[in-house]
Amino acid sequence: MQKLRLGMVGGGMGAFIGAVHRIAARIDDQYELVCGVFSSSAENSRASGLMLGLSPDRVYSSYQELFEKESQLPEDQRAQVISIVTPNHLHYEPARQALESGFHVILDKPMTFSLQEAKDLANAASASGRLFCLTHTYTGYPMVKEARQIVQEGRLGRIRKIYVEYPQGWLSGFEEGSGNKQASWRTNPDQSGAAGAMGDIGTHAFNLAEYVSGLEVTKLCADINIVVEGRKLDDDGAVLLKFANGASGVLMASQVAAGEENNIKIRVYGEKGGLNGSKVMQTASC
Ligand SMILES: NC(=O)c1ccc[n+]([C@@H]2O[C@H](COP(=O)([O-])OP(=O)(O)OC[C@H]3O[C@@H](n4cnc5c(N)ncnc54)[C@H](O)[C@@H]3O)[C@@H](O)[C@H]2O)c1
Numbered sequence: 200m201q202k203l204r205l206g207m208v209g210g211g212m213g214a215f216i217g218a219v220h221r222i223a224a225r226i227d228d229q230y231e232l233v234c235g236v237f238s239s240s241a242e243n244s245r246a247s248g249l250m251l252g253l254s255p256d257r258v259y260s261s262y263q264e265l266f267e268k269e270s271q272l273p274e275d276q277r278a279q280v281i282s283i284v285t286p287n288h289l290h291y292e293p294a295r296q297a298l299e300s301g302f303h304v305i306l307d308k309p310m311t312f313s314l315q316e317a318k319d320l321a322n323a324a325s326a327s328g329r330l331f332c333l334t335h336t337y338t339g340y341p342m343v344k345e346a347r348q349i350v351q352e353g354r355l356g357r358i359r360k361i362y363v364e365y366p367q368g369w370l371s372g373f374e375e376g377s378g379n380k381q382a383s384w385r386t387n388p389d390q391s392g393a394a395g396a397m398g399d400i401g402t403h404a405f406n407l408a409e410y411v412s413g414l415e416v417t418k419l420c421a422d423i424n425i426v427v428e429g430r431k432l433d434d435d436g437a438v439l440l441k442f443a444n445g446a447s448g449v450l451m452a453s454q455v456a457a458g459e460e461n462n463i464k465i466r467v468y469g470e471k472g473g474l475n476g477s478k479v480m481q482t483a484s485c
Contacts, residue, residue: 202231206278208262208293209285211237211247216307217284234278236265262293266300286384287392291316298327305332309402312392335406346411346474355469358412361448362466365404366456370434386432395432401452407465414442426455
């Protein structure tokens, strides 16, 4: 079997999620990284590509150049799938152009900068006939998949209540003022989008609640806070949720929960039983 030829946009030296995508692609050994543009700086992109063992002529200085040059290569050599792992303001344009150039796309969350961009991208994906995959890391864990299956099999009965929370503590201080690159773009509305903590980690909690329950959120009411003085985007918030079947829920996302790292948790309660982290509980009468 031939491996899928993977190209990458973002994920240069020192970046966070690009390296995770490369590790994930190697786990089942079905992908081969063949090209990339790893930074907005041509020099850093080249250095990252060489470090990853790529041929220098397959390391590009812009995503536009990558799509154009790869499209001109023979069909059995060019990249087939593009993984996009850049900050949020660079999701929509590279994803749309990749689809329009005939590549399948794997995009890390959050989907885009705005709702309108997300809708446009969904249309571009349908029109392209290519696969468009949006990755929310946590749905890949075996226990999360098992939790979803337990709900699907009806073992909890009709779902009534969902609590989901994602506390982090790394933005408890004014990190963006100390040259922390990740903090700088995540707290900058021009690069992160309209949301801070809610876009960065609230989306994971939201996705987990819908994925495990199999239910869509239809209404919400949110209380969003900026806790750290001088910060431009929310770093904390709580959301009341209503699901399509009438169930209600609470979502909490915070990046100022000092001491926490990535403490995502979900609890789901139905008429017959509940899921609490790794525990499945059923009432005695069931
Ligand atoms: N699923 C998860 O758990 C998870 C975790 C972290 C980040 N993310 C998402 O992944 C994305 C990237 O986050 P990160 O933490 O890896 O950020 P990062 O700042 O660590 O890395 C971003 C990378 O993109 C590169 N880049 C910037 N502009 C570019 C351009 N024009 N062309 C090519 N490369 C460019 C940077 O040089 C850097 O290598 C974000 O959208 C974030 O929401 C998801």
